[in-house]
Amino acid sequence: MHAFTYHRPTSVADAVAKRSADADASYLAGGMTLIPTLKQRLAQPTQVFDLAGLADLKGIVVTDGAVTIGAMACHADVALSADVRRVIPALSDLAGTIGDPQVRNRGTIGGSLANSDPSADYPAAVLGLGATIHTNTRQISGDDFFKGLFETALKPGELIVKVSFPIPKRAAYMKFPNPASRYAVVGVMVAETAQGVRVAVIGAGACAFRLSAMETALSKSFSVAAIKDIAIPADDLNNDMHATAEYRAHLVGVMARRAVAAIA
Amino acid sequence: MTKISLTVNGTARSGDVEPRTLLVEFLRNHLGLTGTHVGCDTSQCGACTIHLNGKPVKSCTILAVQADGQQLTTIEGVAPTAQQGGDALHPMQAAFKECHGLQCGFCTPGMVMSALGIVERHKNDQLTEAIVRHELEGNLCRCTGYQGIVNAVLMGAKNMGVRVA
Ligand SMILES: Cc1cc2nc3c(=O)[nH]c(=O)nc-3n(C[C@H](O)[C@H](O)[C@H](O)COP(=O)(O)OP(=O)(O)OC[C@H]3O[C@@H](n4cnc5c(N)ncnc54)[C@H](O)[C@@H]3O)c2cc1C
Ligand code: FES
Ligand code: FES
Numbered sequence: 001m002h003a004f005t006y007h008r009p010t011s012v013a014d015a016v017a018k019r020s021a022d023a024d025a026s027y028l029a030g031g032m033t034l035i036p037t038l039k040q041r042l043a044q045p046t047q048v049f050d051l052a053g054l055a056d057l058k059g060i061v062v063t064d065g066a067v068t069i070g071a072m073a074c075h076a077d078v079a080l081s082a083d084v085r086r087v088i089p090a091l092s093d094l095a096g097t098i099g100d101p102q103v104r105n106r107g108t109i110g111g112s113l114a115n116s117d118p119s120a121d122y123p124a125a126v127l128g129l130g131a132t133i134h135t136n137t138r139q140i141s142g143d144d145f146f147k148g149l150f151e152t153a154l155k156p157g158e159l160i161v162k163v164s165f166p167i168p169k170r171a172a173y174m175k176f177p178n179p180a181s182r183y184a185v186v187g188v189m190v191a192e193t194a195q196g197v198r199v200a201v202i203g204a205g206a207c208a209f210r211l212s213a214m215e216t217a218l219s220k221s222f223s224v225a226a227i228k229d230i231a232i233p234a235d236d237l238n239n240d241m242h243a244t245a246e247y248r249a250h251l252v253g254v255m256a257r258r259a260v261a262a263i264a
Numbered sequence: 265m266t267k268i269s270l271t272v273n274g275t276a277r278s279g280d281v282e283p284r285t286l287l288v289e290f291l292r293n294h295l296g297l298t299g300t301h302v303g304c305d306t307s308q309c310g311a312c313t314i315h316l317n318g319k320p321v322k323s324c325t326i327l328a329v330q331a332d333g334q335q336l337t338t339i340e341g342v343a344p345t346a347q348q349g350g351d352a353l354h355p356m357q358a359a360f361k362e363c364h365g366l367q368c369g370f371c372t373p374g375m376v377m378s379a380l381g382i383v384e385r386h387k388n389d390q391l392t393e394a395i396v397r398h399e400l401e402g403n404l405c406r407c408t409g410y411q412g413i414v415n416a417v418l419m420g421a422k423n424m425g426v427r428v429a
Pocket of ligand 2 (some may be wrong): 301303304305307308309310311312313323324
């Protein structure tokens, strides 16, 4: 690991100002992605700003219409929250499938979204439930957030403060984990929301995406039968040593049908 | 160098570290607590599992500076009288011995720390073999084939007063 200096800012304004003043600096949340990256010398920040001391990034608040999760809430906080389970059990289930217990005790929702790993789970919830990402300067609709491989709408130095998930009528998340890493080979979130049916896929493409063909079919009839003949083109899907593009296309259909079956 | 002060197994400890020093390096090389092992250094194997403020975490994937001011428990602090030089085992350690939950023993400190996390999370409900297997996903063992470990976690939990199905 290359050397860097370490800082623990105590306010969002302070963190953003110092991080923005140095193009080679980095925020540190749970470190479950950043520290392995530093060990491999794939990143070489000059300064690291630990977000652990920022009170504004903490906590989970459930109101009538939404669950709002602070960027520094760890996956275990979300998975084990009785309030979250009461209103969006699919979100608890999703958080509970991330990595393993030790990873869930450190990794955060803010870090996961900022990183936008193609195999990360939370992007399925953000896109599938139609969440809004609140940063230090603005609100970004989930539909506008994921831009490509490890690429998001965040500007350099922009800080995720919290994420709010509207409570759906019903939702389910199904994941086919890689047996070694637990990251998703493919994951699908299906939700019936106030804005209609949403189907979001992770693991299969460069970043999370929605499947409009399935959304239309499920809007007409919310049943496994309605989507069983929808073919998923493999053309632009990920192809690596874990799964071919064709296998991923197949898994998208299987995971979507399982998700619908769980809540139909 | 950055000065850090933290509580390890109930005792206040401090030291000067570089920001890039991993917590596991601080525990092993600075404090001499070599019970915490490094199996992979790539966040996969769980041999380095310790408790940070009561929660199991992988100490190879935390900077020592991040643990400044926090409460840590390592395998050395688990047995009731270990800090006073006693050799009585914790019920979970005893269960690993009883159930052949180890062969070479390299993964064992991490397994025990993860097992105690499972007990903590399920002390008010019922523990099953399926839960134990799912929640040991962060710990790898190259020797046992896991059956002895799963049996040990269930026995240890039972002897700690948890309902086991
Ligand atoms: C063994 C293992 C298994 C895993 N399995 C899975 C899995 O199954 N599914 C899954 O989804 N993930 C998995 N992960 C990744 C894990 O969920 C991480 O928690 C997550 O990818 C990053 O979150 P973090 O809090 O650790 O962020 P960090 O590693 O601290 O940061 C990641 C990046 O985000 C930036 N960042 C952090 N917080 C913010 C913020 N609030 N605003 C702006 N930028 C920010 C950082 O600067 C950094 O560039 C796994 C990780 C490990 C080590
Ligand atoms: S040494 Fe930390 S997970 Fe393997
Ligand atoms: S007993 Fe040898 S690695 Fe588990």
